[in-house]
Amino acid sequence: MSTVVHTQKPSRLSALLQSVRPRSLSDAVGTLVLFIGGWIMVFPFVWMISSSFKPTYEVYDPDFTIIPKTFVGFENYAGVLFDQPYLRFMFNSAVVCLGILIVQLVTAIPAAYALAKLRFRGSTIFFGTVIASITIPINVISIPIYIGLVQIRMLDTYFAMMFPFLVSVFAIFLFRQFFKAYPDSIIDAARVDGFSEIEIILRLILPAAVPAIAAFTVFSLVAHWNDLYWPLIVVQSQDKMTATLSMMQYQSDFDTDYGRTFASAAVVSAPMVIAFLFFRRLFIRGITMTGIKG
């Protein structure tokens, strides 16, 4: 914030100060209340970062200070990243998340286009199945999928970690709504010009669908990076451990160095938090998208 202010010219600075001046007493009180609430919301993050820089004995010190009295941040984070297999865990999470996302997009976009713009027998049944499947959570279908994976001896593989999410019925629904709004006249004109349907998808529909794809990408990455349930069921070795699942280890005495424990928590939550800070609008749209479909 301060760097921004320094680069402003004086006149801009006074305009800036003018703009943040409360307009009335109730306005000022409201702002104060909102910021106190905001502080409560971010306090766990502040506490986590602060503790991740501290030695064990200071983490539970009753005399809490945000700035560590003894700074061992480098040791803690180096311990997490190089002594413990956190780079491996993060890599596993990234592989699984990206694998899921790519297959979801590749399967959902063509299906959604067919539903939105092509006539074919069975489309109503297909769409009905999609809608019905949206309400089915992973927790309901986890048992047979798990047993199937046991049968084909594929537990503890990237395939097992990705499999239940390889098709997103929500994505099919979302993209269908989006494609439906795309004007038929343009598609017809393109057909007259000799575009094949594949070319229409690749050269017309896809570029127009970028906002929907971006929002869905955020939705999917956040959901699967943060997923604990399914990795807990299919991951059995440290070799396939995901970042989020690794948090389960701390319920036993996996690490009694508490500073390092919270450094690992910070490392695991960092990718989504940092991405959120950079793409705020997109994140808010993507994550609450399930709500805006109406």
Added chain:
Amino acid sequence: MSAARARAASQGRLAYMLVAPATLLILLIYILPIITVLVMSFTDYTLVSDYFEFIGFENYAKMFTDSAFLNALENTVIYAVIFLPAAFIIPLVLALMIQKRKQFRSILEVLYFLPVTSTLAAMSLVWGALMDGNQGALNELLSSFGAGPVNWLGSEGVVLISLALVAIWSVIGFNMVLFLAGLTTIPTRLYEAAAMDGADHPLDRFFRVTWPMLGPTALFVAVISSINAFKLFDTVAILTQGGPDHASEVYLYLAYLEGFEYFNMGYAAALSLFFLLIIFVFALIQTMFADNKVQY
């Protein structure tokens, strides 16, 4: 005419090619497993032995005499009763406060939305430390007011409240954004009209314009929050593992234990289907009311 028909036929063929991969995966991931769960729920299948028998509705009958199931259902309902009012009212008030604000709006959105994107499993570790029964920050705070200490996660009477607190913290920003989206759809002329009718007081404006117009959004938030309440899992798995003495053993955690710790697959299948039924009821409530209420 025949050219048009040929075109339609080729379009049909292409459509099948486009939906084929998704269809195959939906069959494998949704349809086949749902049928399997249904069949399995009528058996005493366990992963440990290959032999199993069809036992009719015994698994379902067992549910309503099984103290673990009844306990889990009760815990989930108690948790939902604590969680839902706060998860609804706090975001609504915040949305109303933030809505008309130009200054600080983005920074406030970031502050409140941050917990939504963060990894709940990791943040649960932090909450576990904040709620530590001896030296946690929450007890330090209480003791500065002369209260406490509270055994947040170790006491049977408090643990569901503690889990609800963490869940409320993690969902406030999500529901707030939904309410903000709902509020922007209310036309300002309605407020002008209400003002002309003498509704000047903010509370008047809220009850005469905002609340009725916010109906569909409010319903959606209520339904999605209820479903969230029944899906409670991560914080239980990280923080309490159902303890102390099964006091935080909620529905999905019990279903997980039955299926993947005790390998009682048949019984776990019945539990899963009952869970699906609960979700369906919520979804049904939403579609029923949503259809009636969307007229402006």
